[in-house]
Amino acid sequence: MSFQPLADNLKPLDVFATIADDLRRVETAIEAALSTREKMLEEVSIHLLRAGGKRIRPALVILSSRFPGVSLDKVIDVAVAVELIHMATLVHDDVVDNATLRRGRPTVNAIWDNQVSVLVGDYLFAKSFTLLSETGNNRVVRLMSEVVREMSQGELAQMASYFDVEQTEEDYFKRIAQKTGYLIAEACRLGAVMAGAGEEEVDAVYEYGMGIGLSFQIADDLLDFFGDESTLGKPVCGDLKIGILTLPVIHALHHSPMRGELREIIGTRSIGAAEVERVKEILAASGSFDYAREKAREHIDRAVRALERVPTLTTRPVLKTLADFVVNRKF
Amino acid sequence: MSFQPLADNLKPLDVFATIADDLRRVETAIEAALSTREKMLEEVSIHLLRAGGKRIRPALVILSSRFPGVSLDKVIDVAVAVELIHMATLVHDDVVDNATLRRGRPTVNAIWDNQVSVLVGDYLFAKSFTLLSETGNNRVVRLMSEVVREMSQGELAQMASYFDVEQTEEDYFKRIAQKTGYLIAEACRLGAVMAGAGEEEVDAVYEYGMGIGLSFQIADDLLDFFGDESTLGKPVCGDLKIGILTLPVIHALHHSPMRGELREIIGTRSIGAAEVERVKEILAASGSFDYAREKAREHIDRAVRALERVPTLTTRPVLKTLADFVVNRKF
Numbered sequence: 001m002s003f004q005p006l007a008d009n010l011k012p013l014d015v016f017a018t019i020a021d022d023l024r025r026v027e028t029a030i031e032a033a034l035s036t037r038e039k040m041l042e043e044v045s046i047h048l049l050r051a052g053g054k055r056i057r058p059a060l061v062i063l064s065s066r067f068p069g070v071s072l073d074k075v076i077d078v079a080v081a082v083e084l085i086h087m088a089t090l091v092h093d094d095v096v097d098n099a100t101l102r103r104g105r106p107t108v109n110a111i112w113d114n115q116v117s118v119l120v121g122d123y124l125f126a127k128s129f130t131l132l133s134e135t136g137n138n139r140v141v142r143l144m145s146e147v148v149r150e151m152s153q154g155e156l157a158q159m160a161s162y163f164d165v166e167q168t169e170e171d172y173f174k175r176i177a178q179k180t181g182y183l184i185a186e187a188c189r190l191g192a193v194m195a196g197a198g199e200e201e202v203d204a205v206y207e208y209g210m211g212i213g214l215s216f217q218i219a220d221d222l223l224d225f226f227g228d229e230s231t232l233g234k235p236v237c238g239d240l241k242i243g244i245l246t247l248p249v250i251h252a253l254h255h256s257p258m259r260g261e262l263r264e265i266i267g268t269r270s271i272g273a274a275e276v277e278r279v280k281e282i283l284a285a286s287g288s289f290d291y292a293r294e295k296a297r298e299h300i301d302r303a304v305r306a307l308e309r310v311p312t313l314t315t316r317p318v319l320k321t322l323a324d325f326v327v328n329r330k331f
Numbered sequence: 332m333s334f335q336p337l338a339d340n341l342k343p344l345d346v347f348a349t350i351a352d353d354l355r356r357v358e359t360a361i362e363a364a365l366s367t368r369e370k371m372l373e374e375v376s377i378h379l380l381r382a383g384g385k386r387i388r389p390a391l392v393i394l395s396s397r398f399p400g401v402s403l404d405k406v407i408d409v410a411v412a413v414e415l416i417h418m419a420t421l422v423h424d425d426v427v428d429n430a431t432l433r434r435g436r437p438t439v440n441a442i443w444d445n446q447v448s449v450l451v452g453d454y455l456f457a458k459s460f461t462l463l464s465e466t467g468n469n470r471v472v473r474l475m476s477e478v479v480r481e482m483s484q485g486e487l488a489q490m491a492s493y494f495d496v497e498q499t500e501e502d503y504f505k506r507i508a509q510k511t512g513y514l515i516a517e518a519c520r521l522g523a524v525m526a527g528a529g530e531e532e533v534d535a536v537y538e539y540g541m542g543i544g545l546s547f548q549i550a551d552d553l554l555d556f557f558g559d560e561s562t563l564g565k566p567v568c569g570d571l572k573i574g575i576l577t578l579p580v581i582h583a584l585h586h587s588p589m590r591g592e593l594r595e596i597i598g599t600r601s602i603g604a605a606e607v608e609r610v611k612e613i614l615a616a617s618g619s620f621d622y623a624r625e626k627a628r629e630h631i632d633r634a635v636r637a638l639e640r641v642p643t644l645t646t647r648p649v650l651k652t653l654a655d656f657v658v659n660r661k662f
Binding site: 095096121126127133134146148155 | 367452454458467468470475479
């Protein structure tokens, strides 16, 4: 299939400037992987590519592979595969969440329908596993299949937890590890595995990735309260409205002096603009937003410490900068 | 998780009597593969296991592996993986088709919802690839990932073809190969691959499987016209009503003297009981049902001929009997 130039839609973070050429090669490889003669699939693929994305996961595969003498060729298939898994989960999650906007653009289920989304997601998963199998490394396939299982379990757990005022901080962290942490950590691990790094180094970049991933998700959950629709690319406080309780809410439910009122509001399972404002007041007054920011910082610190255990990784400064960026992001 | 005894739900075909013990071991392994601590997933898994199934695909893995000296241990993981892929596609297809009944029981999307179906299907796919990766054979992973891609493309092609009176017999055969043929053929091929058979033998069982698969689907499409709801376990003429045009219809659209009237009926995109009856009259009068039966027979003949190329496969008589059974089935 032929695409209009997509470069404008690709918005890699400034922190990835040192691997910009590699990321462009990855983008071309993603386009090639989505090339098909099936008309509907082609249309959806073009939509997904135009929608762009920050390509954080392929960037992490590359950055985690940069031991002396290791080039992109060793990891490009895995970098593409990880991004396809990410795209597949986004397409399926938009069905699960009944979402109509993602990154400010209509979702696949909004333009086409849930049926198309299910099948395109399946196609993307399958294509990803084809690429992973072509590495000839079975461990890579096994690890990624386990991540996909965790992700679907995390989404199921999230559905089961809607408006559940009894859930704990532990439940939250397990869920965000499943939803976000494992895939980002795996992107890092597979970069190091494909580079032929030692197990100690493989473990270290995995821990870096998990720290980044959890912190990223906490920050994302905070942005749901403070972003506006134009920067978020989706409705404000969307999580709360559909019953997804994130860390600040869970903190306040257990520790706020106003937790009785908060339980009552959430217990109604009907949260409009007025309720959202009141919840935000309670969370702010209870220090719950600050608590969540502190937790995000703790996980970033853990990520940065893990980098000390991979002294020969040439990209450590970039990974360190990325870590700083994640907790301060406004996107 | 603990199950009530499931033996009653497992209804292997009589033709599989010689491998009944193996199929029971496969069933236990499927239960183990679906074991989970995630509550919603456990409930859905139990539902899927209770719903049973004929386990044709695992049986074909086993039967195609039975070269002298090859035991179940070589193929049990692949047999389970193939059935999990099949279960995953059923769960996702029921979302795609908005189906509420399958094998006479409510579908997952009917009891829970589309969201749960999407995630459970993803989980089953991922678990299957975990099992396949554990064989240590990358070819097995690659082949199966390609089948999953074909299946999702086939479903997309089917959606794009609803009520399309211009589609050809070639379109139909491509679609049923994607929907049904590839997975059944792959079940056979992977049995032989895991058994360490030569390429000529691997190709032969693949061709057997493709012949069986296509014939099976043609027969299934015919049953949609002639079954009743209690034996079908789903509504009669469901395909036609939602716009899926199968071989007899496509034949009549191109060859019947009454094709003008048929095009008109289908073109209304609104097919009730009266229209169904009239379509059936046209198809019968045009010899279109007979034509489809003849095509099913041709593919079975092709399957049986392929068996001649695997003289050392000890289960050839069983595979031959299965072939006879497929074209004469009333289930």
